[in-house]
Amino acid sequence: METEKKVIIKASNLNKEYQVSKTETLKVLKNINVEIYEGEVATIVGPSGAGKSTLLHIIGTLDKPTSGEVTFDGESVFSLGSNELARFRNTRIGFVFQFHHLLPEFSALENVCIAAMISGQSMKSVEPKAKELLSEVGLGSRLDHKPSELSGGEAQRVAIARALINSPKVILADEPTGNLDTKNSDEVLNLIFDLRKKYNRTFIIVTHNEKFAEMTDRTIKMTDGMIVQ
Ligand SMILES: Nc1ncnc2c1ncn2[C@@H]1O[C@H](COP(=O)(O)OP(=O)(O)OP(=O)(O)O)[C@@H](O)[C@H]1O
Ligand SMILES: [Mg+2]
Numbered sequence: 001m002e003t004e005k006k007v008i009i010k011a012s013n014l015n016k017e018y019q020v021s022k023t024e025t026l027k028v029l030k031n032i033n034v035e036i037y038e039g040e041v042a043t044i045v046g047p048s049g050a051g052k053s054t055l056l057h058i059i060g061t062l063d064k065p066t067s068g069e070v071t072f073d074g075e076s077v078f079s080l081g082s083n084e085l086a087r088f089r090n091t092r093i094g095f096v097f098q099f100h101h102l103l104p105e106f107s108a109l110e111n112v113c114i115a116a117m118i119s120g121q122s123m124k125s126v127e128p129k130a131k132e133l134l135s136e137v138g139l140g141s142r143l144d145h146k147p148s149e150l151s152g153g154e155a156q157r158v159a160i161a162r163a164l165i166n167s168p169k170v171i172l173a174d175e176p177t178g179n180l181d182t183k184n185s186d187e188v189l190n191l192i193f194d195l196r197k198k199y200n201r202t203f204i205i206v207t208h209n210e211k212f213a214e215m216t217d218r219t220i221k222m223t224d225g226m227i228v229q
Contacts, residue, residue: 008036008072009035010036010070011033012033013068016028016029016051016225027225028225029051030226036202039200040202040217041193043206043212044206044222050225055222059172060095061089072088072092090119094165095171102159108150109131109143112165113130116165133164138191139158156180157187164201168201170203172204172205177212
């Protein structure tokens, strides 16, 4: 018997428009409806300009739709006030971007800890968990390295540890391997599968890597602001 899948994120009738001139609006997302299930690794693929990053940012509450709704565990996220929304985002969602966006002045360990300190924890209390996560991503011997003292793949793995520090249910990644060579990107992708297996986290990943997309549970294809099957 197939176990019932639990919807964790539901996007309904999402539209995103930009007013590019007085007379012209650009429709970037056109009535998007999509459900994401708990524990799945889903990829979003499609040509450049299709609206993948826009959709990911709206799902992650980093951006607002022109119309439509996103619910997370049944809760409508855009009806939260801005403080509540910031708190929600910080504790429930982890982000990994194409470029790691680590703070250059801080070590790998500090970069991971800072993400937890933003949600009110002390450096001392988060340090053990940060070390454990960094070991898990294979960087137990690189704790004191600053981003410039890490390889691209290592920096991206620090960014993944950082995304996981607050134990978010969902991790959103926008081309996490877009900037890496084949070996490093394979490592990052294997890590994502290991983490899913271990923690049953949900991953939504925008990628141009077809091989990776084929390995995931589901591929959502986008073209011209729409989801195509
Ligand atoms: N602030 C903005 N104002 C106007 N148009 C925008 C803005 N941000 C994005 N767009 C347009 O929205 C469309 C979708 O952009 P988006 O970044 O979502 O594409 P994408 O699918 O992620 O592409 P890529 O694979 O190149 O990253 C693009 O045509 C882009 O030019
Ligand atoms: Mg993009």
